[in-house]
Amino acid sequence: MSLFRASVPARVCLQRAPWSPSSLSPPTFCPLPILPSVPAISSRFMSSFHQEPHKLLVIPGPIEVTDEVLYANAHPSMSHVSPDFIPVFGDAIRMTRDVLFTKDAQPFLIAGSGTLGWDQVSANLVEPGENALVLNTGYFGDSFADCLRTYGATVDELLAPFGGTVPLAEIEAALKAKKYKIVTFTHVDTSTGVLSDAKAIAATVRSASPDTLVVADAVCSVASEEIRFDAWGLDVVLTASQKGLGAPPGLSILVASERAIKTFESRKSPATSYYASWKKWLPIMEAYESGNAAYFATPPVNLIYAYHASLKQITKSSVSLEERLRLHKESSQRFKKGAEGLGLKQLPLDGSVAANGMTALWFPEGLGASDLLPRLAQRNVIVAGGLHKDYKLKYFRIGHMGVSAIDGERGDLDTVLAALTDSLAEAKTKKA
Amino acid sequence: MSLFRASVPARVCLQRAPWSPSSLSPPTFCPLPILPSVPAISSRFMSSFHQEPHKLLVIPGPIEVTDEVLYANAHPSMSHVSPDFIPVFGDAIRMTRDVLFTKDAQPFLIAGSGTLGWDQVSANLVEPGENALVLNTGYFGDSFADCLRTYGATVDELLAPFGGTVPLAEIEAALKAKKYKIVTFTHVDTSTGVLSDAKAIAATVRSASPDTLVVADAVCSVASEEIRFDAWGLDVVLTASQKGLGAPPGLSILVASERAIKTFESRKSPATSYYASWKKWLPIMEAYESGNAAYFATPPVNLIYAYHASLKQITKSSVSLEERLRLHKESSQRFKKGAEGLGLKQLPLDGSVAANGMTALWFPEGLGASDLLPRLAQRNVIVAGGLHKDYKLKYFRIGHMGVSAIDGERGDLDTVLAALTDSLAEAKTKKA
Numbered sequence: 001m002s003l004f005r006a007s008v009p010a011r012v013c014l015q016r017a018p019w020s021p022s023s024l025s026p027p028t029f030c031p032l033p034i035l036p037s038v039p040a041i042s043s044r045f046m047s048s049f050h051q052e053p054h055k056l057l058v059i060p061g062p063i064e065v066t067d068e069v070l071y072a073n074a075h076p077s078m079s080h081v082s083p084d085f086i087p088v089f090g091d092a093i094r095m096t097r098d099v100l101f102t103k104d105a106q107p108f109l110i111a112g113s114g115t116l117g118w119d120q121v122s123a124n125l126v127e128p129g130e131n132a133l134v135l136n137t138g139y140f141g142d143s144f145a146d147c148l149r150t151y152g153a154t155v156d157e158l159l160a161p162f163g164g165t166v167p168l169a170e171i172e173a174a175l176k177a178k179k180y181k182i183v184t185f186t187h188v189d190t191s192t193g194v195l196s197d198a199k200a201i202a203a204t205v206r207s208a209s210p211d212t213l214v215v216a217d218a219v220c221s222v223a224s225e226e227i228r229f230d231a232w233g234l235d236v237v238l239t240a241s242q243k244g245l246g247a248p249p250g251l252s253i254l255v256a257s258e259r260a261i262k263t264f265e266s267r268k269s270p271a272t273s274y275y276a277s278w279k280k281w282l283p284i285m286e287a288y289e290s291g292n293a294a295y296f297a298t299p300p301v302n303l304i305y306a307y308h309a310s311l312k313q314i315t316k317s318s319v320s321l322e323e324r325l326r327l328h329k330e331s332s333q334r335f336k337k338g339a340e341g342l343g344l345k346q347l348p349l350d351g352s353v354a355a356n357g358m359t360a361l362w363f364p365e366g367l368g369a370s371d372l373l374p375r376l377a378q379r380n381v382i383v384a385g386g387l388h389k390d391y392k393l394k395y396f397r398i399g400h401m402g403v404s405a406i407d408g409e410r411g412d413l414d415t416v417l418a419a420l421t422d423s424l425a426e427a428k429t430k431k432a
Numbered sequence: 433m434s435l436f437r438a439s440v441p442a443r444v445c446l447q448r449a450p451w452s453p454s455s456l457s458p459p460t461f462c463p464l465p466i467l468p469s470v471p472a473i474s475s476r477f478m479s480s481f482h483q484e485p486h487k488l489l490v491i492p493g494p495i496e497v498t499d500e501v502l503y504a505n506a507h508p509s510m511s512h513v514s515p516d517f518i519p520v521f522g523d524a525i526r527m528t529r530d531v532l533f534t535k536d537a538q539p540f541l542i543a544g545s546g547t548l549g550w551d552q553v554s555a556n557l558v559e560p561g562e563n564a565l566v567l568n569t570g571y572f573g574d575s576f577a578d579c580l581r582t583y584g585a586t587v588d589e590l591l592a593p594f595g596g597t598v599p600l601a602e603i604e605a606a607l608k609a610k611k612y613k614i615v616t617f618t619h620v621d622t623s624t625g626v627l628s629d630a631k632a633i634a635a636t637v638r639s640a641s642p643d644t645l646v647v648a649d650a651v652c653s654v655a656s657e658e659i660r661f662d663a664w665g666l667d668v669v670l671t672a673s674q675k676g677l678g679a680p681p682g683l684s685i686l687v688a689s690e691r692a693i694k695t696f697e698s699r700k701s702p703a704t705s706y707y708a709s710w711k712k713w714l715p716i717m718e719a720y721e722s723g724n725a726a727y728f729a730t731p732p733v734n735l736i737y738a739y740h741a742s743l744k745q746i747t748k749s750s751v752s753l754e755e756r757l758r759l760h761k762e763s764s765q766r767f768k769k770g771a772e773g774l775g776l777k778q779l780p781l782d783g784s785v786a787a788n789g790m791t792a793l794w795f796p797e798g799l800g801a802s803d804l805l806p807r808l809a810q811r812n813v814i815v816a817g818g819l820h821k822d823y824k825l826k827y828f829r830i831g832h833m834g835v836s837a838i839d840g841e842r843g844d845l846d847t848v849l850a851a852l853t854d855s856l857a858e859a860k861t862k863k864a
Binding site for chain 2: 045048049050051052054057059061062063064065070071073074075076077078079080081082110111112113114115116118119122146147150151240242248249250251252270271272273274275276277295296297298299300301302303382384387
């Protein structure tokens with residue numbers, strides 16, 4: 001699929017043949033011509049670039065990305081203060097806002113893994129000794145709490161049952177019992193595929209403790225789950241480039257509300273990190289967005305080009321962002337139904353807390369990772385094992401974000417289901 | 433130049449025609465066939481990949497990089513725990529050691545800008561209240577001191593005269609007057625082109641205060657200046673991917689001595705950063721090097737492929753690392769002589785403190801950045817303006833690292849000198 005093939009009529013071929021576990025042929029779907037508002041990078045050789053043949057990567061990030069994104073990542077070296085690069089960085093900042101449906105929140109695009117977002121929150125928004133409440137749905141809740149403590153926060157955790165979320169009533173009770181500077185939650189916990197209700201959590205915090213900042217770790221949800229930053233009253237959404245945002249890994253992406261920025265600006269003590277300090281980065285982001293260069297640390301220029309290319313496909317193509325999110329949900333339901341048809345049970349306790357960009361499945365009775373994952377790999381399908389400390393050998397994870405979710409022409413999820421079907425049959429035969 | 437063109441006989445065509453300011457034709461030079469020890473990435477389409485035509489980038493980083501490196505940066509998405517990726521990461525760690533002539537020091541490869549190296553040093557090696565001595569030769573000395581203070585160090589600075597270095601006697605005196613946990617210096621200060629004598633500084637510290645750790649900010653010197661990590665007794669060399677190492681920006685690269693690691697391990701208080709914590713990263717680096725996957729934060733997979741491709745060209749091609757360093761010196765001398773022939777004076781106070789990977793030049797009397805830099809850009813040559821806070825409008829900077837320095841066939845420096853010659857003449861005519 002070339003997302004730059006502008007001759008295809010938009011929004012005409014969005015019909016899919018209804019999918020069923022027995023019909024694994026790829027449904028038809030249309031390519032996504034880019035709308036003309038953000039010009040493509042000049043590309044003399046783009047048409048001849050195709051990524052190397054490779055196994056289908058369907059882990060919950062990094063995900064499959066388009067040729068256009070990879071080609072942008074191979075952009076010739078550019079000065080980070082070049083007049084050609086500045087508007088690319090500026091547009092990437094603006095389009096990041098668009099993905100979260102926010103008008104004025106402040107994006108930070110910094111070289112780093114998604115993890116760096118935790119440091120940004122911990123070092124800029126919480127002063128040593130202040131209270132933080134972590135809604136813990138798995139591995140990433142543990143780690144965020146660890147990060148907050150590193151920077152001196154006093155952390156309380158509300159632990160969700162494995163496969164479930166923290167009940168809103170517990171959050172409300174905790175907020176009424178103690179004053180918290182921030183509440184953090186993992187929107188989609190990549191370790192379990194559990195989806196928390198971001199809108200309801202934000203509403204609960206806003207109502208029970210209006211001054212408390214609401215921080216969403218959305219590494220595995222931005223651009224695959226709906227996030228209405230302004231409408232829901234979120235204060236921080238932190239994420240990374242290699243999941244729903246469809247670019248290579250290496251970019252920490254964080255969006256902060258005006259309230260969060262004000263909280264930072266009214267700190268009594270200085271930020272407790274240097275590299276993650278918003279005092280350093282805020283003027284840089286403001287400069288690039290206003291069309292000027294500024295220097296604190298060299299940005300990852302090529303990756304910004306790649307992220308920009310992916311953002312164009314997400315926010316400026318003929319398939320709207322809303323449609324993209326709907327397609328993620330639809331693909332997820334199709335995939336989960338297919339897995340169910342194969343007798344595989346989901347890890348999330350019920351469908352309402354299951355992510356739309358990934359699926360976590362228990363291994364069937366008697367089978368484990370070594371029975372299934374190598375067989376899938378032999379069929380050129382790469383999935384991920386478990387990650388939660390107590391259960392990691394008992395389940396596996398499939399990512400279906402970005403092109404794998406929205407481009408039916410690729411047939412990625414049908415390929416995965418077919419490989420799963422064969423691998424399960426083979427593994428059961430061997431064990432029998 | 434294709435560095436993978438293995439049919440060219442190695443070490444035969446290393447002769448250059450002697451260069452003089454009046455003969456600007458590109459000297460002949462040979463391509464660098466990769467020796468067979470580290471296999472190339474499988475590349476079905478590599479032969480058809482050529483980077484887009486672009487202006488010649490000769491700022492002191494990011495630098496021009498090879499097609500092979502950019503193609504590796506466009507590698508299809510891969511799992512960060514894939515058996516195909518693990519040895520690439522492991523080899524990148526090993527080859528990083530090779531570049532610094534160290535046998536056992538510990539590399540850290542982390543998504544981030546070079547700046548993150550300062551956080552690693554400040555958060556892992558200095559405990560709050562401990563003393564650090566910064567040898568300050570410009571912008572980057574100021575910033576390293578700022579970073580150390582952010583993490584609670586008590587910092588003293590020895591300021592070099594503008595364009596010069598800190599006298600060894602001053603370092604010795606400071607170390608005898610007070611106990612310092614670390615001494616830091618900027619090997620090449622990118623803001624001024626001043627080269628400090630790393631070997632002599634290390635020897636001075638070792639002799640005057642054997643327990644003090646010697647930390648080199650070598651962002652603008654690794655792979656363009658000689659650094660003998662073990663022989664000189666260095667404790668930390670920190671750098672980034674986008675300068676002499678010839679890859680896109682976005683990777684923080686740091687190498688720590690056994691002594692530095694022991695210092696870290698015997699801390700009384702925990703590391704004061706989460707993302708930059710060696711407690712988190714050390715097991716990851718050890719795992720990948722030993723052929724196993726481990727997870728703390730998703731590594732920048734594509735950039736590791738690109739860095740790996742560049743490291744192969746640096747450490748495994750027919751031009752040895754020693755030869756590469758010699759060629760940097762030779763190119764630098766040729767370029768500086770050419771600039772001198774045009775009446776341009778160097779910023780460093782004398783030749784012995786001038787870097788080999790970049791040149792900082794005062795604008796001629798009566799001319800400024802706006803007279804010269806746009807004229808160079810019109811001639812497709814991108815150089816950098818000044819960066820030092822007091823003098824930034826009075827000088828400019830040219831980078832000559834990596835392929836621009838060692839691949840005479842490209843003729844990059846001749847192109848720059850020709851463009852400088854024309855631009856100066858035109859600017860002077862306009863002003864006259």
